[in-house]
Amino acid sequence: MESLSIGVLASGRGSNFQSIIDAIDSGYLRAKIVLLITDNPNAYAIERARKHGIETLILIPKLSASRNDYYKKISHELKVREVGLVVLAGFMRVVGKPLVDAFRFRIMNIHPALLPSFPGFHGQGQAVDYGVKISGCTVHFVDEGIDTGPIIIQAAVPAFFEDTEDALSERILTLEHRIFPEAIRLFAENRLEVVGRKVKIHNHNPDNSSLVSPQISG
């Protein structure tokens, strides 16, 4: 069986991108990353791709005639490389319709909050300001909205009164690095089915899952 070809879109440091690279290298995930696309020429993700011999394209949005053109270009680059799954690993833009249409339910995003709470930017800061006691992260398929697509996996962490955005972000990030490769693996194993706005995970044994319940202490 052919292994899954992944295209990654990232704008920044790329720690989630790295967690996927590591999951492949360790044999946890049977897939290959065939392309990194970034909108930011200074993204540290570029360095990570270079170290691992992953082709990189720097596509600057303002060099495209329109937002639609930008996403048409991205979708073209992914299609010519026969990408089966597009992974948004800290891609700091709302994906345009041409890309969503071309890869419907084949684009995954990681969001640092328990959706549908706190979508958009600074999910962790929003959670801190709101005073929630539990937060976490969500891997979901991408649709036209902002962090609104069908949810694949979530994991939870405690949030504390003293938390700053940075402190909570760090706690959440550890789990991001766990559940993103897990969700991609479920996709690679063909075990995800979108039913309406829900995602059914086939042959799912919750006892073996890294769906994490919060360790409430302190």
Ligand code: GRF
């Ligand atoms: C992560 O917190 C992710 O949840 C959000 O953007 C951040 C990207 O971090 N979408 P990194 O670039 O993967 O380190």
